Amino acid sequence: MSHDLFEAARTAMGFAYAPYSKFPVGAAIRADDGKVYAGANIENISFPQGWCAEPTAIGAMIMGGAKKIVEIAVIAEKLPLCPPCGGCRQKIAEFASPSTRIYLCDETGVKETMTINELLPHSFKTEVIG
Numbered sequence: 001m002s003h004d005l006f007e008a009a010r011t012a013m014g015f016a017y018a019p020y021s022k023f024p025v026g027a028a029i030r031a032d033d034g035k036v037y038a039g040a041n042i043e044n045i046s047f048p049q050g051w052c053a054e055p056t057a058i059g060a061m062i063m064g065g066a067k068k069i070v071e072i073a074v075i076a077e078k079l080p081l082c083p084p085c086g087g088c089r090q091k092i093a094e095f096a097s098p099s100t101r102i103y104l105c106d107e108t109g110v111k112e113t114m115t116i117n118e119l120l121p122h123s124f125k126t127e128v129i130g
C-alpha cells in the first residue's frame with residue numbers, strides 16, 4: 001500500500017465527529033478510478049443514527065463516480081488495530097472483490113493486512129434480489 005492511503009485515513013480521522021464515544025475513526029479507499037476517497041465516523045445524539053468512517057468513505061467514492069474499492073485503510077486513534085465492524089464488512093463487500101485488501105493502521109502506518117474475504121467469509125449475497 002502506498003503511503004498516501006494511510007495519510008488520507010489519518011487525515012480523515014481528524015474530521016471525525018465523535019463527541020459521544022470519543023473514538024475517532026478514519027477510513028480511506030483507493031477506488032477503481034485511481035482516486036482516494038476518505039471518511040470519518042459521524043455520530044448523533046440519538047446514538048443509533050450515527051455511522052462509521054467506512055460508509056462515509058464509501059459515500060464519497062460513489063458520489064465521486066467510482067464503482068469499486070481496490071483497497072481500504074482504517075485507523076482509530078484509540079486502538080492499535082481497528083478491524084471494521086460487522087455492518088461495515090458487509091458494506092465494504094458490496095463494492096469489493098474477495099481479494100480486496102484492508103489495511104489496519106496505527107498512527108505510524110499499516111500494522112496488518114487482510115482481505116475482505118478473510119474478514120467476512122460467507123457474506124450475504126443472493127441472486128433473488130441482486
Ligand code: THU
Nearest residue numbers: 021023025041052053084085088
Ligand atoms: N466505528 C467506525 O467508524 N468504524 C468501525 O468499523 C468501528 C466503529 C465508530 C462508530 C462509533 O462512532 C465509534 O467508532 C465507536 O464505536
